[in-house]
Amino acid sequence: MHTSQELRAAVEAAIWAPSVHNTQPWTFAVTDGELSVRADTDRLLRVSDAEGREMLVSCGAALFNIRLAVWATGHRPVVRVLPDPDRPGLLATVRLGDRQDADEQTLAMNAQIRHRRTHRAGFTRKQVPDALLEALVAQARTEGARLTPAVSEAVVRVLASVTAAAQDVQAGDRAFALEMLRWGRPPGSRYRDGVPAGAYPSEPRRTRPHFPQRDYAGGRASWGSEEDQRTATAPGVVAVLTTPGDTPPDWMAAGQALQRVLLHASAHGVSAAFHTQALELYHLREFVRQELCSGEYPQMIMRLGYPAGETRAVRRPVSDVLEEFDRPGAEGACA
Ligand SMILES: Cc1cc2nc3c(=O)[nH]c(=O)nc-3n(C[C@H](O)[C@H](O)[C@H](O)COP(=O)(O)O)c2cc1C
Missing domain, CATH: 3.40.109.10 (NADH Oxidase)
Incomplete structure (x- = not known):
């Protein structure tokens, strides 16, 4: 070749x-x-x-x-x-x-x-093994980033709360809402970018604590996976990916670390759901950085677990x- x-x-x-x-x-x-x-x-x-x-x-x-x-x-x-x-x-x-x-x-x-896909619902009750979580932490470290699974229920609740706060603020802000609407695709769309209707449920079942999804549907119908809607309500393992700095090289490192973690997880049947709304609002991101990340810069907030159904993707x-x-x-x- x-x-x-x-x-x-x-x-x-x-x-x-x-x-x-x-x-x-x-x-x-x-x-x-x-x-x-x-x-x-x-x-x-x-x-x-x-x-x-x-x-x-x-x-x-x-x-x-x-x-x-x-x-x-x-x-x-x-x-x-x-x-x-x-x-x-x-x-x-x-x-x-x-x-x-x-x-x-x-x-x-x-x-x-x-094969890797972003998940947008709860997970099944199957536990992600500790050994796999440790391996994912090591994978992120190889790329100069830190993956920290939240072990305390209080931290999980705080992350769910900041996600909900950010989601509400963004939903009420016309400029944010219009930007979301531009990238959420309705059923039957022929676009090969944006989030297709088969990839997000319009009304996902709540996990406990609840991590709101982005509103890609914007009031329109969509389907997501029926299996996920019926059976999957566990939040999975909540984790934050951080970097010591916050410059373009740090963001590139975070992306490489993210993909390394996701592909390694995918090889073991584990998917990730993302909730990055709070990281798009300066004060909430600062709060997460100072209170939950020991001063490191949060780049991704995610949940890791075993999905019940499959999600569509387009490119x-x-x-x-x-x-x-x-x-x-x-x-x-x-x-
Ligand atoms: C930096 C970044 C932030 C993201 N934030 C979210 C998010 O908040 N909610 C969500 O559902 N997906 C989020 N995603 C996932 C993308 O929507 C997803 O990668 C894209 O739609 C392609 O689908 P696929 O990952 O299934 O291939 C994020 C992805 C990246 C790289």
């Missing part, structure tokens, strides 16, 4: 990363044996993510998929994050390094890239996001 084909395959993996509201805020280019990852600022959530933090967490997750896909070709990925201070939109470059076989764990995560085709592409023929002709 030519280098450019291998890098194109890496882009095919990248697009399956999670992204805030499924905005898929990225573009890619393959030139001279190098894959560049850029932020697509037209897809920035200008109301809820003005700084671009969640956009870069999303792009960091896409970069992690690229790293895995390169490993799967039998090469060590050579990655530079934010390589050029004069080009802030250029988030990373990736080249194929020396030949090296990937270990089993890397291949197992790579195999989950297309734009690679041709929409890959801007340039060295044709293998052209590369061969010059070799």
